[in-house]
Amino acid sequence: MSKELYLATNNGDIGGGEVMLLNIARVARGLGYQVVIIGPANPPDLIEVAADEGFTRIVLPAKTRRQYMVQLRLWHRAHRDALLWCNGLVPAAATGGRAGRIVHLHQLPTGTNAKLVPFARKKALQTLVPSEYVAASVPGATVFPNWVQEVPLSLAKSTVPGVVRIGYLGRLTPSKGVGVLCQAIERLNSTVTVPEYRLVVAGAPVFASAEEEREVSRALENIERYTDRLGWSTPQKLFDTVDMLVVPSQAPESFGLVAAEAMSARVPVIASDAGALPEVVGEDYPYIYPAQDPSALVEKIRHLTQAFYQESDILNDIVSAAFWRWQELYSPDSGRERVRHLLEKYL
Numbered sequence: 001m002s003k004e005l006y007l008a009t010n011n012g013d014i015g016g017g018e019v020m021l022l023n024i025a026r027v028a029r030g031l032g033y034q035v036v037i038i039g040p041a042n043p044p045d046l047i048e049v050a051a052d053e054g055f056t057r058i059v060l061p062a063k064t065r066r067q068y069m070v071q072l073r074l075w076h077r078a079h080r081d082a083l084l085w086c087n088g089l090v091p092a093a094a095t096g097g098r099a100g101r102i103v104h105l106h107q108l109p110t111g112t113n114a115k116l117v118p119f120a121r122k123k124a125l126q127t128l129v130p131s132e133y134v135a136a137s138v139p140g141a142t143v144f145p146n147w148v149q150e151v152p153l154s155l156a157k158s159t160v161p162g163v164v165r166i167g168y169l170g171r172l173t174p175s176k177g178v179g180v181l182c183q184a185i186e187r188l189n190s191t192v193t194v195p196e197y198r199l200v201v202a203g204a205p206v207f208a209s210a211e212e213e214r215e216v217s218r219a220l221e222n223i224e225r226y227t228d229r230l231g232w233s234t235p236q237k238l239f240d241t242v243d244m245l246v247v248p249s250q251a252p253e254s255f256g257l258v259a260a261e262a263m264s265a266r267v268p269v270i271a272s273d274a275g276a277l278p279e280v281v282g283e284d285y286p287y288i289y290p291a292q293d294p295s296a297l298v299e300k301i302r303h304l305t306q307a308f309y310q311e312s313d314i315l316n317d318i319v320s321a322a323f324w325r326w327q328e329l330y331s332p333d334s335g336r337e338r339v340r341h342l343l344e345k346y347l
Contacts, residue, residue: 003347004034006058006079008072008095010088010106012043016257017106020146021046021087025055027332027339033347038075038091040068069094083346089113092120102342104128104144107254108137108275125346130255131276144342146255147335148326151265154240164195164305167242167267169235169258172205172216177248177272182219183294184248188301189226195305198226200242202233235261242267244304249274250291256280263326266319268308270300282325286318 005028010017025035037050040062050057060075062068072094076084085102086092092103096119103124109117117138121127128144135141166185170176181199188197201220205213220227230238235258239245245262252275259280262269271277272291281288287304289296307315328334 003032004036004082005085005343005347006036006038006082007085007087008038008091009040009046010090011046012040012068013045014049016146016255017088018046019257020104020106022049022053023147023332023335024085024087024339025050026053027336028343029055030336031340031343033343038072040071065090086120086124089116089120092124096120097122099123100125102126102128102346105134105138105141106130106146108134108252126342128342131279133252133276133279134254144338145329145334146257146260147330147332148257148260148264149332150326151235151239151261153236153265153267157240159243162194162196164197164244164301164308165200165242166197166301167200167202167238167245168248169202169233169238169245169261170247171207172201172203172220173208173212174215175249175251177250177274177291178216179219180250180292180294180297181246181248182223184246184297184301185223185226187294187298189223195309196226197301197305198228199223200228200230200238202230202238204232235265239265239267243308244268244270244301246297246301247271247277248291248297249277251275253277260326260330263322264331266323268304268315268319269322270297270304272297280330281322285322 007021007025009021029035036056036058038058039047041059042063047057047059060071062071072091076095083100087104089105093116095101101124103121127141129135129138129141130146132143135143172178185197185199245267247259249272254276256277259269259271269281270287271281273288274291278288287300289300
């Protein structure tokens with residue numbers, strides 16, 4: 001094979017998997033490989049970002065997922081000598097049964113998608129998944145963790161006397177645990193007057209149904225007096241304004257990008273035990289609670305608040321250990337080494 005790497009996107013718009021595709025592309029280019037990004041004409045978001053960053057693109061004439069899969073299979077038929085990194089189940093299934101491919105699954109396949117996995121992986125050089133949690137359901141897969149940039153905090157960050165600011169970053173959907181977090185905030189403020197617990201929300205109801213939007217809206221309205229809404233925001237902006245971050249996911253997470261970002265910023269994290277979240281923060285991390293249990297979340301917030309106000313050396317040690325865990329496992333340097341090792345194996 002040549003030193004060319006072809007990266008086929010799962011979607012034309014940009015979600016977590018596409019963010020990782022761009023990370024992989026940047027690293028591979030930095031390692032000296034010629035990177036070509038393949039995507040559909042519509043939605044054009046991923047291809048437009050790739051163009052802005054100077055990557056060579058192959059734009060396939062497709063407006064639907066089915067059209068994209070057909071066009072990608074036709075393209076691959078004429079380029080079987082290329083190393084194709086299938087960044088998701090869609091390109092992997094489209095080119096299933098063919099050699100010269102790396103299959104990269106970013107989510108735990110369920111339902112109909114799970115039935116596609118054996119064909120998608122057939123004759124692949126290697127299958128990558130983001131966590132041991134996903135690997136347990138994909139026998140023979142290699143754990144290939146995601147990575148995130150370090151989130152720098154402002155030197156001007158300060159506390160607010162008598163107020164504990166609890167951050168949430170992500171999609172505003174029931175599966176992400178927004179309702180449970182709102183219940184916890186309500187309970188915390190119903191039993192004490194000082195400190196006041198405020199929820200700082202950064203996110204929007206992306207990929208939510210109308211009923212899910214209504215459910216989340218009702219939950220947030222119940223604690224409106226204790227809530228600050230930032231809308232879509234950068235991690236840095238949110239982390240600069242909070243004392244801790246809660247990742248309250250109800251549905252199993254295949255990884256935990258938001259938790260890793262907070263670890264990089266030395267922001268204390270409270271995470272549910274949904275899916276791979278304990279794996280990301282570390283199985284012995286003290287601020288993990290059972291998903292769907294507002295009472296357990298309340299206790300973790302209280303415990304962390306006490307440590308925060310006491311300026312506990314133990315809390316400082318926990319936050320520092322989380323930062324170094326990010327540095328070792330989820331930083332760009334660690335990701336670069338994983339990509340380098342993999343591409344040296346096949347190119």
